[in-house]
Amino acid sequence: MSVASVGEIVWVLGIVAWYVIRYPFERRAKRVQVVSNARTPSETIGLAAALFGLAILPGFYVATGFPQSADYPARAWSVALGTIIFALALWVFRRSHKELGRNWSITLEIREKHKLVCTGPYALVRHPMYTSFLLMGLGQAFLLSNWVASLAGLIGFAILFFLRVNKEERMMLENFGPQYRTYMERTKRIIPYLY
Structure with a gap:
């Protein structure tokens, strides 16, 4: 098995783990009443960009090898580093969901009996869910040996983050x-002690 194939398998397993982590929280969230919603078209664009960059485009690449012209030689150190970063992303993702509990929402919403969470990863950064997406994008960049597929996650994350984070913070300030x-x-926004 080639190094590139190992990176692709690790990426696929990471995406499956991401969904396994999110699914029960998504189901539970549907049962909690929404009190306030700040959803906008730009948020939908951001979520779509993140989904496209972190899942759809790299998934298409892993399944088809297209665009092969953007491939570059895979390195074992890169796949190892990508595996560690992606695992860290999943850990932060799980901890963020766990700390938020019934407050979690995929969109900008305030739920019934919403509380400000400042524990776990929220003690270090205000938006650890975005931290996990940033780490996923970095992990993807090291795991996939294709310029288009590897960088798509970071681009998708950046679009989501910059379209949404200011609105999210305004909503939290209002509430x-x-x-x-x-x-x-x-606290910092997404990188402890830095940003």
């Missing part, structure tokens, strides 16, 4: 006021 402002002052 939690000074409590959220204090939380913002002691």
Whole structure:
């Protein structure tokens, strides 16, 4: 088995694990009443870009090998590093969901009895779910030896993040006021101690 194939298999397993982690939270979230919704067309575009870059385009590449002209030689160190980064992404993703519990939502929503979560990964960054997507994109960049498929995840993440994060923080400020402002002052957005 080639190094490139190992990277592709690890990527596929990572995407399956991502869905396995998310599914039960998605089911539970449907049972909790939404009090406020800040969904916009730009949010839909961001979510679609992330889905396309982190799943659809690389999945198409893994299934078909297209575009083969953008392939480059796979390296064992790159696949090993990508595996570690993707595993870390899944860990952060799971912990973020677990800490949010009934507050979790795929879109910008405030749920009934919504509480500000400041524990677990939320003690270090305000948006660890985005941190997990950033790590997934980085892991994908090291796992897939194709310029188009490998970089699509980071591009998709960036589109989602920059279209959505300011709106999300405004929504949290409107709902939690000074409590959220204090939380913002002691945490970074997605990279602990940096940004």
